[in-house]
Amino acid sequence: MKSQWTGSVTLLIALMLAFPAVVSAQTDLHVTGSGSVDTSCLVTLTENCTITATGSMSGAGINPGTFTLRIDTGSPHTLNGYPGWPSQGFCIPASMQGILAETGGDTLQFNHVGLVCEEGMPGSDYQYNGTFRITGGTGRFSTATGTGNIVGTFTRDAANRALLDIRGAIQ
Amino acid sequence: MNKRLKWGIVPTILGLVLSAKLSAQTFVDFEAVGSGGVETNCKHIVQPGCTARGTGLVGGTPITAASSIELRTDTGSPTSTNGPALGICVPASGAGLITETGGSTLSFNTAGTLCEEDAPSTPYHFKGSYRITGGTGRFANATGAGNVTAAYGREGTFTRGGGNAVFFIRGSISY
Numbered sequence: 600m601k602s603q604w605t606g607s608v609t610l611l612i613a614l615m616l617a618f619p620a621v622v623s624a625q626t627d628l629h630v631t632g633s634g635s636v637d638t639s640c641l642v643t644l645t646e647n648c649t650i651t652a653t654g655s656m657s658g659a660g661i662n663p664g665t666f667t668l669r670i671d672t673g674s675p676h677t678l679n680g681y682p683g684w685p686s687q688g689f690c691i692p693a694s695m696q697g698i699l700a701e702t703g704g705d706t707l708q709f710n711h712v713g714l715v716c717e718e719g720m721p722g723s724d725y726q727y728n729g730t731f732r733i734t735g736g737t738g739r740f741s742t743a744t745g746t747g748n749i750v751g752t753f754t755r756d757a758a759n760r761a762l763l764d765i766r767g768a769i770q
Numbered sequence: 771m772n773k774r775l776k777w778g779i780v781p782t783i784l785g786l787v788l789s790a791k792l793s794a795q796t797f798v799d800f801e802a803v804g805s806g807g808v809e810t811n812c813k814h815i816v817q818p819g820c821t822a823r824g825t826g827l828v829g830g831t832p833i834t835a836a837s838s839i840e841l842r843t844d845t846g847s848p849t850s851t852n853g854p855a856l857g858i859c860v861p862a863s864g865a866g867l868i869t870e871t872g873g874s875t876l877s878f879n880t881a882g883t884l885c886e887e888d889a890p891s892t893p894y895h896f897k898g899s900y901r902i903t904g905g906t907g908r909f910a911n912a913t914g915a916g917n918v919t920a921a922y923g924r925e926g927t928f929t930r931g932g933g934n935a936v937f938f939i940r941g942s943i944s945y
Contacts, residue, residue, distance in 0.1 A: 631797035631942040633913075657797075679881060680846035680862040682821070687846055690861045690881070716881035718863055718901070726881040728899040728917070750941065752901035752915040762901065762915040764941045 625770040628745060630699060632656030632666045632763035636753040643721035644689040646674040650715065650727070652751055652761035656699060660769050664701040668751055668763060670715060670727055671695045681719045688717025693727065696734075697749070705738030707769075711749050727751040733769060745769035800914055800943035802868060804828030804839060808922040808935040815890045816858045818847035822884065822896070824920050824935040832943070834870045839937055841866040841920055843896050845884055857886030862896060865903075866918070866939075874907030880918050893933065896920045902943060909945050916941010 634654015641648075650670040657663040670693045678687040694712040713729015733745040747767010754760045806826015822843045829835035846861040862884040868876045882898015902914040917940055923933030 633795055677861045678846035680844040682844045716863060718879040718881055726899040726901055728882060748917055750899040750915050750917060764916045
């Protein structure tokens with residue numbers, strides 16, 4: 600009986616060592632945020648400009664706090680489909696980093712890649728649609744990994760309003 | 771009370787009041803799933819300068835069941851090819867409208883990509899993001915953002931370029 604019990608424990612330890620991913624729990628990450636945007640894409644979206652959004656965030660898998668999302672545009676641009684040709688807005692490949700900072704001080708960092716597009720004519724409100732990969736963090740997120748979808752929407756009115764929606768998984 | 775201390779309290783209270791107001795906006799899950807049909811003048815193939823208009827019924831949260839949806843997608847340029855079968859992808863943007871049976875409406879703008887699944891003239895998908903631009907009734911002050919997906923078939927008649935449509939919208943909303 601004793602040798603059976605010892606064998607079971609040995610097998611369990613062996614399994615835990617062989618499949619560490621099974622031991623670390625993967626949970627939903629869902630973050631919504633709102634704030635404002637600052638950009639060097641002044642008149643319209645262009646190559647090699649930067650969009651930086653900041654604000655407050657809350658959700659599942661993370662405690663409330665603040666977010667910072669930086670998006671750098673690449674090249675070449677395409678035309679977005681708004682039927683007002685030749686005044687169609689632009690779509691541009693983009694990437695960079697984001698940070699979610701809990702009020703308690705722990706932070707979650709991620710890289711992202713995607714496409715940023717004007718909704719209508721050049722100079723109109725614009726949207727970013729991409730994927731993210733968690734690169735680490737501090738505190739309880741120091742060994743975090745994960746991936747998912749990220750959406751940012753930005754207005755060009757006086758409020759320069761930014762909305763953030765992140766959905767994915769974290770472990 | 772020290773005068774300097776007294777005046778120091780005023781901006782602190784103002785700051786607390788303002789921050790409370792700013793953080794009062796709460797977002798909840800937004801999901802709309804449904805099906806219907808599509809009409810398009812992208813008849814033979816997805817191409818620049820054409821339109822796909824999907825209509826149907828959706829339900830979800832907080833959208834009530836059997837709400838109607840209209841999703842218009844206008845294609846841009848240039849095209850790219852999506853894989854070894856050389857189907858076409860084009861940038862696309864447009865607008866959507868969801869109308870509940872009770873009369874409240876929700877409007878949103880979209881931006882993304884329209885891609886054929888396989889070879890040219892195969893069924894195609896729109897994948898993009900949405901930004902809520904307003905609405906009526908209980909959605910009059912709505913804001914929000916998230917992902918929008920629509921899958922379109924090519925089963926319809928040749929002249930109208932129609933087919934089946936399936937919609938999946940997921941993100942957040944404050945209203």
